[in-house]
Amino acid sequence: MTSAPVGPVNSSSAVSAARTILTRLHEVMASRQNAQAKLNTVVEVIGESLHSEVCSIYLLREGMLELFATRGLAQEAVHVTRMAIGEGLVGSIAARNETLNLAEAAAHPDFSYRPETGEDRFHSFAGVPIVRRERSVGVLCVQHVDPRRYEEIEIEALQTVAMVLSELIANAELVDEEDFLGLAASLTGPEQLRGLTLVKGLAAGVAVYHQPRITIEHIVAEDTEAERQRVYMAFDKMRDQIDRMASQAEFGGGGEHDEVLETYRMFAYDEGWSRRINEAIDSGLTAEAAIERVQQRTRMRMRQIDDPLLADRMHDLEDLSNRLLRIVSGQLGTAASMGLRHDAILIARNLGPAELLEYDKRRLKGVILEEGSLTAHVIIVARAMGIPVLGRVKSLRGVVREGDPLLLDADQGIAFVRPTRDMGIAFDERHAKTRERQAAYAALRDMQPVTACGERITVMVNAGLREDMPNVSLTGADGVGLFRTEFQFLVSATLPSRERQTRLYRDVMDTAGDKPVVFRTVDIGGDKSLPYLRHDEDHNEENPAMGWRALRVALERDGLLKVQARALLEASAGRTLHVMFPMISEPWEFDAAKAVFDGQLAWLRGQRKALPEAVKFGAMLEVPALAEMLDVLCPKLTFLSVGTNDLTQFLFAADRSNPKLAERYDWLSPAILRFLRRVSRTCQQHGTLLTVCGEMGGRQLEALALLGLGIRRLSITPAAVGPIKSMLRQVHLHEIEEEMNRLLDEPAQDLRARLLDWAQARGITFD
Numbered sequence: 001m002t003s004a005p006v007g008p009v010n011s012s013s014a015v016s017a018a019r020t021i022l023t024r025l026h027e028v029m030a031s032r033q034n035a036q037a038k039l040n041t042v043v044e045v046i047g048e049s050l051h052s053e054v055c056s057i058y059l060l061r062e063g064m065l066e067l068f069a070t071r072g073l074a075q076e077a078v079h080v081t082r083m084a085i086g087e088g089l090v091g092s093i094a095a096r097n098e099t100l101n102l103a104e105a106a107a108h109p110d111f112s113y114r115p116e117t118g119e120d121r122f123h124s125f126a127g128v129p130i131v132r133r134e135r136s137v138g139v140l141c142v143q144h145v146d147p148r149r150y151e152e153i154e155i156e157a158l159q160t161v162a163m164v165l166s167e168l169i170a171n172a173e174l175v176d177e178e179d180f181l182g183l184a185a186s187l188t189g190p191e192q193l194r195g196l197t198l199v200k201g202l203a204a205g206v207a208v209y210h211q212p213r214i215t216i217e218h219i220v221a222e223d224t225e226a227e228r229q230r231v232y233m234a235f236d237k238m239r240d241q242i243d244r245m246a247s248q249a250e251f252g253g254g255g256e257h258d259e260v261l262e263t264y265r266m267f268a269y270d271e272g273w274s275r276r277i278n279e280a281i282d283s284g285l286t287a288e289a290a291i292e293r294v295q296q297r298t299r300m301r302m303r304q305i306d307d308p309l310l311a312d313r314m315h316d317l318e319d320l321s322n323r324l325l326r327i328v329s330g331q332l333g334t335a336a337s338m339g340l341r342h343d344a345i346l347i348a349r350n351l352g353p354a355e356l357l358e359y360d361k362r363r364l365k366g367v368i369l370e371e372g373s374l375t376a377h378v379i380i381v382a383r384a385m386g387i388p389v390l391g392r393v394k395s396l397r398g399v400v401r402e403g404d405p406l407l408l409d410a411d412q413g414i415a416f417v418r419p420t421r422d423m424g425i426a427f428d429e430r431h432a433k434t435r436e437r438q439a440a441y442a443a444l445r446d447m448q449p450v451t452a453c454g455e456r457i458t459v460m461v462n463a464g465l466r467e468d469m470p471n472v473s474l475t476g477a478d479g480v481g482l483f484r485t486e487f488q489f490l491v492s493a494t495l496p497s498r499e500r501q502t503r504l505y506r507d508v509m510d511t512a513g514d515k516p517v518v519f520r521t522v523d524i525g526g527d528k529s530l531p532y533l534r535h536d537e538d539h540n541e542e543n544p545a546m547g548w549r550a551l552r553v554a555l556e557r558d559g560l561l562k563v564q565a566r567a568l569l570e571a572s573a574g575r576t577l578h579v580m581f582p583m584i585s586e587p588w589e590f591d592a593a594k595a596v597f598d599g600q601l602a603w604l605r606g607q608r609k610a611l612p613e614a615v616k617f618g619a620m621l622e623v624p625a626l627a628e629m630l631d632v633l634c635p636k637l638t639f640l641s642v643g644t645n646d647l648t649q650f651l652f653a654a655d656r657s658n659p660k661l662a663e664r665y666d667w668l669s670p671a672i673l674r675f676l677r678r679v680s681r682t683c684q685q686h687g688t689l690l691t692v693c694g695e696m697g698g699r700q701l702e703a704l705a706l707l708g709l710g711i712r713r714l715s716i717t718p719a720a721v722g723p724i725k726s727m728l729r730q731v732h733l734h735e736i737e738e739e740m741n742r743l744l745d746e747p748a749q750d751l752r753a754r755l756l757d758w759a760q761a762r763g764i765t766f767d
């Protein structure tokens, strides 16, 4: 038997094919035929236009996909052939919401032969889901005698037609709402998602997308020219926005941020992208549907390419496409700008620290991210806010829908989506237990952090905002061991003035009372970029964490450091100022930073202004090179504070905010612990106070190891104070010191497990 001419159509003829089909579909749907007759005509129109021998439409009825109309298959099969969701090729297209394009249908593992259709003559098969509100309500497919894959442009025409069909089907009420809801229920049953615990804790709330999804209501355009104008205007607006962001963001050290903006810019001006959207409009779609259509197509192509770099770019393009959709549909803003109306669990691919801080803390109960890593700053902020975070959750955005009820158990690394009653009961029990435990920790507030052998350990908290300060008295901490002053810069739209800085520092010291607060001068750069701080040179850093950040910025822009120094000195009039400098790599950098403070102090003295009673200087040890220079540096310092977050990323050459490396290296690795033991010994020799202020110190087993290295001062996240106190009250220091020496002299493969065994053998209990 000879086959019909299957001319692989060229691009413009694909558009015109789609356009012809759409025009004819309009006529069909507007005609006075009954629904069945309409569908019969539709399959004829599509089959003819795509030169396909078979064209069939399956629609959802009573939870099954039923053959509603066909050209080319046996007519007796209409309303007889039925497939379950997930069954056969048709069922699997609906279940996965994905297109299939096969040269040999029978060779596919999902193929299920239906003799009543007479389809055994046909080899090639292509099918696309008919989607309504993100759910498949049917499948449109074509088949052909020749074993050949359909051309991409033919598939595109099919997808465009499926998009339109979904609206026409809904308007003609061919899929009844009950079926739709039935399917919705079957696809919206309970699910469990697993991820990496980034901030412990339990929370319940409804899912809120940080970037809300746009629901496209109208697919078929009434006035193509008007749609074209809407897209033009949206493109102009979007390009303006991106240009504005890019011109504000020429801040070296913004690195990744700059890079993303550059990519955005490239996409925003990409002729190909706007042309494809225009073509989709030409084929009869509304502006929204055209944008979505092109995005679907890109998604499909990207899925075929297994390249992580391209996948990242795909995310960027998704973001941009969503931005264009928001502009064109007038649905603007993030969920933060719209306000949270219920207790919410925020869903996002990733977030910046400033974005998180925009949310109403009373309503924001938890966060679930597709990416994220333990020491990214957004996670540090969430930890300080006491918001549980689950990260690295795959297929998050595919499973969770806006408004879904969620139970987040970040302690166990699980989120329950649309939980059953039983899940809810089990969760409530766990939640109650956690609260009990927290109450027990809160009761430790007035208890001294003393070890079982009677040694007093200094336990301070980390902070960064005025709102964090009540934690000092709530936890009974010994003060603030790390006040991240850059947080004020991060949450502010413009550079904070000296007066604002002074006010903050004064308030912070007032709240701390007689307890010390160690202010760290601004550590901007890396993953803490400030769009308003410009960098002079054309600076596109490949490696911002190792780039123009922290003290390197402050020393080059000494105006910035001078203002901060003056603000800190004035705010500490009559008290002791503790100040430390981040990211010191060589001792001269400490000298240079201290000189800025000395200069300001001299100026204040000259002006007969009130002075601090004393100024104590410290340095952060985050760059491994500095450890080799401690004999030179220590005599100049009162204290040294180890930032294990940055230190580990530099020791292992593993980017702290790269989700792929989040679980690769362990803080309890012999290399890190030996390094810290050496630093601890050197500081003891010089009489320099040594603190650990990275996230490592807030974890019970890690803190136990630190005690064993001679470290007696910790500055940790407030929620960890109770657990750390309870751990150290069970410890005899000489025992853990001996054990750590043993473990480090002949390091075991799994030091973590060995240490845990050791502690358990002594009855030391952990959370």
Ligand code: PEP
Binding pocket: 380, 482, 484, 523, 622, 642, 643, 644, 645, 646, 647, 693, 694, 695
């Ligand atoms: C660190 O690097 O460990 C640290 C405490 O500083 P930050 O996390 O702010 O970089």
Ligand code: MG
Binding pocket: 582, 622, 643, 645, 646
């Ligand atoms: Mg650091």
